[in-house]
Amino acid sequence: GNSVTQMEGPVTLSEEAFLTINCTYTATGYPSLFWYVQYPGEGLQLLLKATKADDKGSNKGFEATYRKETTSFHLEKGSVQVSDSAVYFCALRDGGATNKLIFGTGTLLAVQP
């Protein structure tokens, strides 16, 4: 079945450092791909998405490009802030009429001042 693998955390960075969180997927066809973020004490919220190969999703300075050749959707940000500290989840849409998503394990990002 479809699955998502993302790098284990925690990832600890200093403010203004460059961020990469790796995500690869296994799927039949070309599902839509997503990054969700979970801030402390909150539920998940959509950060960005890409619906087809070579699409780039972007939001709040974060970017991810849908690479079908490497089945990857790595999350990047050029300069992280303390407020970016959260858990980041990579996900793919599993098809069907509902928006059923398959998630990775999540990667905890801790940004230090």
Added chain:
Amino acid sequence: ETGVTQTPRHLVMGMTNKKSLKCEQHLGHNAMYWYKQSAKKPLELMFVYSLEERVENNSVPSRFSPECPNSSHLFLHLHTLQPEDSALYLCASSPQSGTDTGELFFGEGSRLTVL
């Protein structure tokens, strides 16, 4: 405020108790979901309801019993749970449509501890 409200936020129960988790959405969505979030594991999809009908049940033990009385409310009834069921239970909703928005709207979760 995502428009999805879960209660209670925290619940501690013994293995012989019966309790329920409640989820309410004010977004006019027609699909609702229960996910289980455990440390160092992927979010596990438990149940999916579409137009108040259960469309997915991912091999969840019968000690978890969902109920969707209308498109705005979703319950998870809990009975004779095990300590390994301790986790954060997340409710989500989405529009029921043919367009691939892919976006789920999550509540803040109910943190369950089973003693």
